[in-house]
Amino acid sequence: MEAIFAFCVGLMTACGLFLTLRGRTFPVVVGITLLSYAVNLFLFSSGRLLINGATILGQSDQYADPLPQALVLTAIVIGFAMTAFVVILAIRARSDLGNDHVDGRNPPGAGLPSDRLKEKN
Amino acid sequence: MQHWAVLPILIPLLAGTLMLLPPLAGTIRRQRIASLVSLALMLVGALVLFRLSTQATQLYVLGDWQPPFGILLVADRLSSLLVLLTTVLAIGAVLYSLAGDDNRGKYFHSLMMYQLMGVNGAFLTGDIFNLFVFFEVLLIASYALLIHGGGKQKTQANVHYIVLNLIGSAFFLFALGMLYGTLGTLNMAQMSTRIAGLTPGASILAEAGALLLLVVFGLKAAMMPLHFWLPKAYASASAPVAAMFAIMTKVGIYSIFRVHTVVFGEQAGDLAYIAIPWIWPMALLTLVIGAVGVLAAPTLRTLVANLILISAGTLLVAVVLLNTQAVIGGLYYLVHTTLVTGALFLLADVIAQQRGQASDRFVVSRPMKQAPMLGLLFFIGAVTVAGLPPLSGFVGKALLLQAAETATEMGWVWSTILLSSLAVIIALSRAGTNLFWHVSGNKTGTDNAQPIQLIAIAFLLLASPALVIFGGPATDFAEAAALQMQQMYPEVQTLMAEGQP
Numbered sequence: 169m170e171a172i173f174a175f176c177v178g179l180m181t182a183c184g185l186f187l188t189l190r191g192r193t194f195p196v197v198v199g200i201t202l203l204s205y206a207v208n209l210f211l212f213s214s215g216r217l218l219i220n221g222a223t224i225l226g227q228s229d230q231y232a233d234p235l236p237q238a239l240v241l242t243a244i245v246i247g248f249a250m251t252a253f254v255v256i257l258a259i260r261a262r263s264d265l266g267n268d269h270v271d272g273r274n275p276p277g278a279g280l281p282s283d284r285l286k287e288k289n
Numbered sequence: 290m291q292h293w294a295v296l297p298i299l300i301p302l303l304a305g306t307l308m309l310l311p312p313l314a315g316t317i318r319r320q321r322i323a324s325l326v327s328l329a330l331m332l333v334g335a336l337v338l339f340r341l342s343t344q345a346t347q348l349y350v351l352g353d354w355q356p357p358f359g360i361l362l363v364a365d366r367l368s369s370l371l372v373l374l375t376t377v378l379a380i381g382a383v384l385y386s387l388a389g390d391d392n393r394g395k396y397f398h399s400l401m402m403y404q405l406m407g408v409n410g411a412f413l414t415g416d417i418f419n420l421f422v423f424f425e426v427l428l429i430a431s432y433a434l435l436i437h438g439g440g441k442q443k444t445q446a447n448v449h450y451i452v453l454n455l456i457g458s459a460f461f462l463f464a465l466g467m468l469y470g471t472l473g474t475l476n477m478a479q480m481s482t483r484i485a486g487l488t489p490g491a492s493i494l495a496e497a498g499a500l501l502l503l504v505v506f507g508l509k510a511a512m513m514p515l516h517f518w519l520p521k522a523y524a525s526a527s528a529p530v531a532a533m534f535a536i537m538t539k540v541g542i543y544s545i546f547r548v549h550t551v552v553f554g555e556q557a558g559d560l561a562y563i564a565i566p567w568i569w570p571m572a573l574l575t576l577v578i579g580a581v582g583v584l585a586a587p588t589l590r591t592l593v594a595n596l597i598l599i600s601a602g603t604l605l606v607a608v609v610l611l612n613t614q615a616v617i618g619g620l621y622y623l624v625h626t627t628l629v630t631g632a633l634f635l636l637a638d639v640i641a642q643q644r645g646q647a648s649d650r651f652v653v654s655r656p657m658k659q660a661p662m663l664g665l666l667f668f669i670g671a672v673t674v675a676g677l678p679p680l681s682g683f684v685g686k687a688l689l690l691q692a693a694e695t696a697t698e699m700g701w702v703w704s705t706i707l708l709s710s711l712a713v714i715i716a717l718s719r720a721g722t723n724l725f726w727h728v729s730g731n732k733t734g735t736d737n738a739q740p741i742q743l744i745a746i747a748f749l750l751l752a753s754p755a756l757v758i759f760g761g762p763a764t765d766f767a768e769a770a771a772l773q774m775q776q777m778y779p780e781v782q783t784l785m786a787e788g789q790p
Contacts, residue, residue, distance in 0.1 A: 184459075188456055196452055204459060207462040210466045211462060214466040215470075216470075235469070235475075236466075239465070239469075242418075242422065246422070246458075250425070250455055250458070253429065253432060254451055254452070254455060257432075257436070257447060258448070260444060261444050261445070261447075264440075264441050270449065270452065271445070271449075272441070272448065
């Protein structure tokens with residue numbers, strides 16, 4: 169279980185980091201979302217992985233650590249708000265700056281093929 | 290238990306929320322009054338807390354959930370000093386914004402209050418996950434403040450700022466997961482006692498967590514390879530917001546102070562001072578990059594933003610020197626640099642308004658209407674920030690250089706700090722010459738600066754002579770704060786010892 173869990177979190181983090189390094193705001197937002205998923209799962213594992221563990225006294229023989237679950241809840245709420253904000257900002261940047269590049273301007277020659285055709289004509 | 294320690298968080302939270310609701314939400318005038326009233330209350334609260342903390346560290350157990358499980362606020366000397374500093378800076382920024390900057394978009398005063406809540410909370414908390422939460426509070430308020438008023442430049446700078454900080458937040462959580470997984474606690478006082486007892490396997494994870502935290506705090510503090518967002522963001526923000534942001538890099542530096550020299554301090558066994566060798570070159574390189582940036586700046590605002598980089602570098606040097614003298618110098622310098630760079634951001638805005646189309650670019654333009662007055666303020670600010678006697682910048686830098694005398698790295702520290710100061714002097718004198726003397730014609734604009742703007746600038750600049758006049762008490766206080774900080778929260782340890790069955 170630990171190996172699969174670690175592999176999944178690692179893969180998701182790698183994908184998230186790769187996407188945040190892209191040049192357009194959409195993949196960057198998706199990358200940030202993936203990163204925050206990975207982080208939430210990772211925080212769960214900081215209380216050790218356990219099947220059928222209760223977090224309330226007197227409910228079970230085995231107990232899971234309740235604190236990481238509270239932390240994950242906080243992290244999910246904050247991550248959700250931040251993602252909502254960055255989506256709105258990305259839309260705003262698209263309309264203010266006229267393109268969706270994170271630098272606010274298209275690098276030369278990096279536009280869509282149709283744009284390049286327009287520039288030529 | 291006294292409630293003073295929680296007031297710097299509660300007052301702005303309540304005031305900011307009330308300003309969103311009907312009787313206050315409608316008119317800017319009521320919001321301004323509410324904002325000033327709550328700032329006055331916060332100033333009183335911060336002063337009382339400051340006085341109390343000199344007698345004994347104020348502990349506040351939120352909801353009476355005893356530590357290590359509950360969240361604890363710790364107002365020791367350092368924390369309450371920084372809360373007071375934040376409040377004073379905010380008063381300057383808000384006074385300046387009354388001239389009209391607060392009316393360019395909605396909810397300026399609310400956002401400012403939430404920003405204050407986040408900064409104060411980050412300074413006061415004794416729980417590292419709570420530190421993350423307050424970081425997010427101050428960040429989300431700063432995202433909205435940065436873009437307040439709108440405009441292309443702001444949007445562009447804000448995209449970088451937000452994306453970087455969101456990735457930083459993810460790293461923060463990874464680091465906290467690792468530290469909690471190995472140490473089993475998030476209370477900073479308890480963490481510090483448990484680090485030395487880690488098994489070798491867990492120790493590596495804790496080391497990775499500590500270094501990830503350095504990345505996060507370094508991003509906030511604008512440490513060298515993580516500083517690229519800063520000049521653009523600060524130069525494009527509106528003046529009162531930029532002035533308020535002068536405290537934000539200090540939040541990062543304060544966190545490095547707390548975590549990397551106290552929690553991972555000398556009692557931490559193998560992991561003692563684990564991040565210090567990494568910070569050394571970064572601190573010096575931040576100073577170099579800041580100096581280059583100051584010399585290359587095309588506008589006054591960019592110049593001041595690069596001054597923030599230099600002050601971050603200087604403060605990082607104070608952190609890594611690891612002796613009490615350096616911490617004293619660092620604290621003195623921190624108070625001075627925050628207030629003076631804040632004032633310079635405000636001054637740059639007034640200058641830009643009076644130069645018409647030329648704005649604050651270093652080009653020939655029409656003369657300013659109030660040139661003598663603004664010139665005097667600029668001169669005082671420049672002398673202070675460059676570190677020339679007799680004002681506070683000189684005292685701060687002299688204390689730091691003195692502290693570096695015994696260190697083996699003395700040559701590096703002295704040469705970098707002195708050369709960067711030289712760069713600042715050259716850049717500021719060039720800027721002053723360009724702005725005030727390279728004028729075409731003698732027709733000035735018609736608008737005077739509003740009195741409230743000049744009052745706000747003078748109020749912040751006044752800190753500098755005050756710090757010199759009260760230099761003795763100030764350094765005594767800094768010394769007591771430095772010694773107290775290195776003792777690892779003794780009051781918290783006794784509180785936890787009593788609470789345990």
